[in-house]
Amino acid sequence: MVTFAKRFTLFAAGLAACFAISSGAARAAEPIYKVGATATGVPFTFLDVKSNSIQGMMVDAIDAAGRAAGFKVEVQQNVFSALIPSLTTQKIDIISAAMLKTPARKQIVDFSDTVYSYGEGLVVKADDKGHYTSMDDFKGEVVGAQVGTAFVDALNKKGIFKEVRTYDSVADIMRDVALGRIKAGFADQPIVAYQLQQGANTQVRLVPEYQSAVKGQVCFIVRKGDTATLEQLNSAIRKMKADGTLQQILQKWHMS
Structure with missing residues (x-):
């Protein structure tokens, strides 16, 4: 004979199992975005020979944005000139590199809110x-x-x-x-x-006295019309600026 206590124990165990399965499914359901970055843009992005991975300020920034917005990133190495072509042909989903926002580029791709200016x-x-x-x-x-x-x-x-x-x-x-x-x-x-x-x-x-002629903003970049990803990124940037995460990243790379 199954006692009430035992039935309750079995019921609780079943709930716990369902919760664990649903939690695991939620984690597995997190989207993974392919992110294009360069190997020669230190401190923004660069190839770390010890780990054989792309590191840098913009890598830390997109990682933090992913945590804030609920997605994961897979950083891929690209030469600078191939970043936008790779994005528009859907080889990557986001560009996170030292690429300034310009009127010409804005005709082809969409830029997030500013991450850094220089x-x-x-x-x-x-x-x-x-x-x-x-x-x-x-x-x-x-x-x-x-x-x-x-x-x-x-x-x-x-x-x-x-x-x-x-x-x-x-x-x-x-x-x-x-x-x-x-x-x-x-x-x-x-x-x-x-x-x-x-x-x-x-x-x-x-040259310390030189005055920059092209001053611009570094942003995350998405395909033209990809408003869903753009809104995720902008929301994440706002959170990162508000809670100090972005400032901590800039300080880590001696850029603030």
């Missing part, structure tokens, strides 16, 4: 003691910038340079400046500053 920095030879404050100071010279960046567009629009060369990475720009192949390089100021602090290239310097 402009370009100027790189010259370490022994070049010139006082440079703008792009105009290099009229008639050969200059360079990273392919796919807003800085290339700004330089070409000037129409005053002997040649505007494009490079796959900031490291490549600094190398050609050091070798004298180009007079000056224009690249993401926080990336250049961080790399030089880490001793990436002692033959070049970042």
Whole structure:
């Protein structure tokens, strides 16, 4: 004969089992977004050779956004110029990298609220003691910038340079400046500053008096019209700013 106490115990056990199954199903149901990032954008995104994974401020930011909004991320390595094509062809779902919001890009993709703001920095030879404050100071010279960046567009629009060369990475720009192949390089100021602090290239310097011509916002980026994902990201950004999570991430990477 089954006593009331035993029936109650069995009932409670059944409820617990159902709860465990439903909780597991809920966790399993969390969407996984494929996130595109670059291996050469330290401190925003970079390949950590020890873990063989992409790390950086924008990786931490999208991870935190996922926790706040209830989704998981799978970060994939892309070259900078392939980020938007990979997004529009649905190879990835979100871009989280050092990509500035521009009118031209806004015609193709949608940007979230601002995660971080910055402009370009100027790189010259370490022994070049010139006082440079703008792009105009290099009229008639050969200059360079990273392919796919807003800085290339700004330089070409000037129409005053002997040649505007494009490079796959900031490291490549600094190398050609050091070798004298180009007079000056224009690249993401926080990336250049961080790399030089880490001793990436002692033959070049970042010009402190230079005033950025292209100042913009770094955001998460989604496919045009993907309002559902965009709303999730914007809600997460608001939470991260309100509770201090974003500020902690910026401090971790020496960007605040």
